[in-house]
Amino acid sequence: MGGFIFGYDTGQISGFLEMRVFLERFGERTPVTNEHQYGYYFTNVRSGLIVGLLSIGTLIGCLIAGPLANKYGRKWCIPAWCGIFSIGVVAQVAVGTGDWVGIVMGRWTAGLGVGALSVLVPLYMSETSPVNVRGAVVACYQLFITIGIFTADCINYGTESRNDTGSYRIPMGVGWIWALILGVGIIFLPESPRHDFNHNNPSRARTTMSKFYGLPETHPMLNSEFAEIEQVMRLTAGNHPWYEAITGPRMFYRVALAMALQMLQQLTGANYFFYYGTSIFQGVGIDNSYVTAMILGSVNVGATFFGVWMARHFRRRESLYIAALWQFMCFIVFASVGQFIFKDAEIGSSTAKTAGTVMIVFACLFIVGFATTWGPLVWACIGEMFPYRYRAVGMACATSANWFWNFMLAFFTPFITGDIQYAYGYVFAGCNLAAFVVVFFFLIESSGKTLEEVDQMYLLHVKPIGSAKFEFDEETRKGIGAVGTDKMDIEAKGLGIRKKEEAGVGGVMQGEGEFENADYSGSNHPVTSLGGNGRL
Numbered sequence: 001m002g003g004f005i006f007g008y009d010t011g012q013i014s015g016f017l018e019m020r021v022f023l024e025r026f027g028e029r030t031p032v033t034n035e036h037q038y039g040y041y042f043t044n045v046r047s048g049l050i051v052g053l054l055s056i057g058t059l060i061g062c063l064i065a066g067p068l069a070n071k072y073g074r075k076w077c078i079p080a081w082c083g084i085f086s087i088g089v090v091a092q093v094a095v096g097t098g099d100w101v102g103i104v105m106g107r108w109t110a111g112l113g114v115g116a117l118s119v120l121v122p123l124y125m126s127e128t129s130p131v132n133v134r135g136a137v138v139a140c141y142q143l144f145i146t147i148g149i150f151t152a153d154c155i156n157y158g159t160e161s162r163n164d165t166g167s168y169r170i171p172m173g174v175g176w177i178w179a180l181i182l183g184v185g186i187i188f189l190p191e192s193p194r195h196d197f198n199h200n201n202p203s204r205a206r207t208t209m210s211k212f213y214g215l216p217e218t219h220p221m222l223n224s225e226f227a228e229i230e231q232v233m234r235l236t237a238g239n240h241p242w243y244e245a246i247t248g249p250r251m252f253y254r255v256a257l258a259m260a261l262q263m264l265q266q267l268t269g270a271n272y273f274f275y276y277g278t279s280i281f282q283g284v285g286i287d288n289s290y291v292t293a294m295i296l297g298s299v300n301v302g303a304t305f306f307g308v309w310m311a312r313h314f315r316r317r318e319s320l321y322i323a324a325l326w327q328f329m330c331f332i333v334f335a336s337v338g339q340f341i342f343k344d345a346e347i348g349s350s351t352a353k354t355a356g357t358v359m360i361v362f363a364c365l366f367i368v369g370f371a372t373t374w375g376p377l378v379w380a381c382i383g384e385m386f387p388y389r390y391r392a393v394g395m396a397c398a399t400s401a402n403w404f405w406n407f408m409l410a411f412f413t414p415f416i417t418g419d420i421q422y423a424y425g426y427v428f429a430g431c432n433l434a435a436f437v438v439v440f441f442f443l444i445e446s447s448g449k450t451l452e453e454v455d456q457m458y459l460l461h462v463k464p465i466g467s468a469k470f471e472f473d474e475e476t477r478k479g480i481g482a483v484g485t486d487k488m489d490i491e492a493k494g495l496g497i498r499k500k501e502e503a504g505v506g507g508v509m510q511g512e513g514e515f516e517n518a519d520y521s522g523s524n525h526p527v528t529s530l531g532g533n534g535r536l
């Protein structure tokens with residue numbers, strides 16, 4: 001439901017901006033023209049704030065949710081944030097005619113809840129689901145985002161022709177139902193076992209895990225996972241400031257990469273269609289532009305189902321960089337047809353219809369590419385690249401980058417399209433090329449590897465290109481297995497670490513006999529150096 005709430009709020013707003021009653025109540029007067037059929041319109045600042053303030057709330061919510069959840073527990077924070085989200089919904093439904101600032105503030109408040117839930121729900125899911133299905137479970141989070149967007153599109157379609165405020169108040173108010181289901185439903189679920197372990201409740205943690213895994217409490221698999229969690233808890237106890245997640249071993253690289261991936265997930269341009277889809281395609285030939293939104297939404301859901309399957313069967317790197325090139329191509333066609341044919345064609349003419357259809361087709365082809373790869377896989381990648389001890393902070397930083405760029409796009413899109421119209425698509429095309437470069441040169445392949453192995457590959461500076469073929473030879477596996485980031489006895493701030501340069505010779509680990517002068521699989525993989533006693 002967390003993903004669903006995220007998607008529902010994203011999806012509904014594009015439809016509101018075109019609704020007659022919403023325009024009359026919160027827009028500004030203007031002469032009736034083809035473009036402004038109802039005699040009302042939204043200035044760029046106003047529509048940007050109405051769409052974008054939700055994302056500013058989400059950004060704040062997602063940054064404060066982690067520390068609070070560490071203190072009060074994942075479980076009980078979820079209904080609290082659902083409550084805050086509900087206050088935002090009630091405020092939006094309640095505001096009177098002309099009070100567009102009320103709508104903006106309501107969306108900001110609801111956004112606090114959406115953002116917090118966007119960290120807490122995946123965190124709760126990843127901390128409670130068995131290892132073998134964790135990737136698919138996280139990808140399902142994106143699936144529910146897309147189902148939420150599609151549901152909002154359908155409800156908007158059903159209510160937009162009403163002549164009363166129900167046209168927007170019904171879809172707005174329905175949003176509250178999802179929060180109610182999540183907020184009440186979670187009360188009947190147990191606390192995350194990781195949190196219980198951390199707060200001196202190991203026996204309840206054991207019972208919870210055995211329920212979620214469907215195995216007896218004494219099963220060897222559970223025993224080894226408990227031992228692992230206990231060891232991590234012991235080693236990570238003490239004074240470790242949150243920013244150690246950035247200063248820790250190879251963590252700056254990882255946090256920067258995860259933030260770049262989430263930024264690029266937004267800059268691929270998907271939300272250009274989801275936020276402004278209804279406006280972009282008005283007059284394209286489909287009488288009801290809400291139908292266009294539903295077409296885009298359904299393609300998104302269908303393709304994301306396939307994306308969940310792909311997350312289990314294809315490599316992350318190839319999927320992401322091939323899709324980036326595909327998305328680049330789609331935007332080049334979309335922007336060129338829009339800018340050079342559609343824009344100047346007479347509304348309703350056959351040229352406009354043909355060009356409009358080509359644009360919708362390429363928008364759909366773009367969405368297929370995005371929904372099968374960048375949509376779900378970026379969430380999977382950021383969940384896989386951090387060691388357990390830094391995962392909550394690392395994921396919160398990355399998720400906040402997603403929301404920040406989400407806001408930037410929501411806010412600035414009306415200004416930019418006002419100035420350069422469909423040529424805006426070229427900006428996204430360029431960003432998709434950048435996305436290709438980032439994945440190709442910086443992302444280490446994580447599919448088919450355990451989370452510990454992924455951590456170790458980052459520590460070993462394995463070259464991203466060719467990382468899919470990287471094999472841990474027996475000797476490396478034996479030694480490095482003992483020194484993943486989670487097993488390190490890291491001093492506060494993680495700054496007492498001797499980095500590879502200080503080791504002097506690339507590929508050398510000091511202090512652990514079996515690592516001396518090890519050559520990691522022929523490639524030049526300098527290693528974070530070890531001090532005595534495995535202390536980094």
Ligand SMILES: OC[C@H]1O[C@](O)(CO)[C@@H](O)[C@@H]1O
Pocket residue numbers: 010142145146265266270271274300375406
């Ligand atoms: O499916 C599209 C949706 O997915 C997201 O990128 C989140 O992963 C949203 O920002 C977007 O609206």
